[in-house]
Amino acid sequence: MTPFQDQICDNQQELTQRVRVMKPTELMRMPEVLSEPDNVGDVPIPAYLSDTYTWAYLKPSSIKIFDHNWVVDTILWGNNRRLQKTVFESLEPATKVLLASDVYGDLAIRLAEFIGPEGHLDIVDVSPVQVENCRKKLKNVDHVNVRQDDLAYLKNCQYDAIVCFFLLHEIPDDYKHRVVAALLENLAPGGKVVFVDYHKPGPWHPIKGIISLVFDTLEPFAKSLWSSEIRDFAADADLYRWHKETCFGGLYQKVVVERQ
Numbered sequence: 001m002t003p004f005q006d007q008i009c010d011n012q013q014e015l016t017q018r019v020r021v022m023k024p025t026e027l028m029r030m031p032e033v034l035s036e037p038d039n040v041g042d043v044p045i046p047a048y049l050s051d052t053y054t055w056a057y058l059k060p061s062s063i064k065i066f067d068h069n070w071v072v073d074t075i076l077w078g079n080n081r082r083l084q085k086t087v088f089e090s091l092e093p094a095t096k097v098l099l100a101s102d103v104y105g106d107l108a109i110r111l112a113e114f115i116g117p118e119g120h121l122d123i124v125d126v127s128p129v130q131v132e133n134c135r136k137k138l139k140n141v142d143h144v145n146v147r148q149d150d151l152a153y154l155k156n157c158q159y160d161a162i163v164c165f166f167l168l169h170e171i172p173d174d175y176k177h178r179v180v181a182a183l184l185e186n187l188a189p190g191g192k193v194v195f196v197d198y199h200k201p202g203p204w205h206p207i208k209g210i211i212s213l214v215f216d217t218l219e220p221f222a223k224s225l226w227s228s229e230i231r232d233f234a235a236d237a238d239l240y241r242w243h244k245e246t247c248f249g250g251l252y253q254k255v256v257v258e259r260q
């Protein structure tokens with residue numbers, strides 16, 4: 001057996017394990033032939049994503065509507081640049097970085113520029129439409145690799161830094177546990193994860209009511225970030241150093257987790 005065949009077998013085995021933990025409705029969506037996960041379209045889409053966010057992430061028309069800086073900035077109440085800046089403040093150029101899922105707007109492009117050709121940027125997203133779009137956005141950038149995978153199954157990587165920008169509020173709590181664990185497990189010694197996401201705003205925050213309504217209507221997994229800390233989703237939280245700061249009246253948080 002060649003090393004390449006070995007790799008395919010590993011991937012087959014992993015996909016078979018994933019099938020065992022999937023619901024019957026998800027199984028119906030599985031391709032008949034299990035093949036290498038790096039081939040876009042082969043990785044199963046988690047049920048929460050297709051059930052809740054098809055309109056936002058799984059259709060080509062979503063890209064046309066949402067993939068503009070002004071749209072992201074509107075959704076973030078004018079804070080997009082400020083929140084991106086806080087990410088860059090925690091990173092170093094010329095390092096190996098993972099962007100945990102694609103983000104609408106120019107974050108991936110700016111991250112690639114910031115890291116520079118001396119470093120490397122991986123972008124992993126489970127949506128084939130997002131992967132294809134992100135590859136187009138970064139098509140002539142050699143130090144970037146975009147691939148389809150489910151972050152809950154990330155393994156065998158050693159990143160200096162992982163950026164997780166507004167992903168956690170869009171995944172159910174059991175998946176929050178799995179994704180946080182997978183990100184922490186794939187840090188190099190001394191590496192860090194930078195989470196930027198929603199946080200419970202102060203009681204008199206002028207837009208708390210609107211945000212609450214948006215979450216209740218469109219974002220069913222978001223409010224657990226109001227009642228729990230991100231570190232509550234980590235299994236071995238004490239093995240890491242945690243630093244949290246909030247901004248915009250507490251509506252947003254940045255949590256930097258460093259592997260000791």
Ligand SMILES: C[S@@+](CC[C@H](N)C(=O)[O-])C[C@H]1O[C@@H](n2cnc3c(N)ncnc32)[C@H](O)[C@@H]1O
Nearest residue numbers: 057101102103104125126127130150151166167
């Ligand atoms: C980063 S989050 C939302 C970010 C922000 N709302 C924006 O402006 O794009 C959305 C992305 O997460 C991806 N995603 C959701 N669950 C995932 C998972 N388990 N593994 C990898 N990508 C995932 C979706 O496909 C989508 O592209």
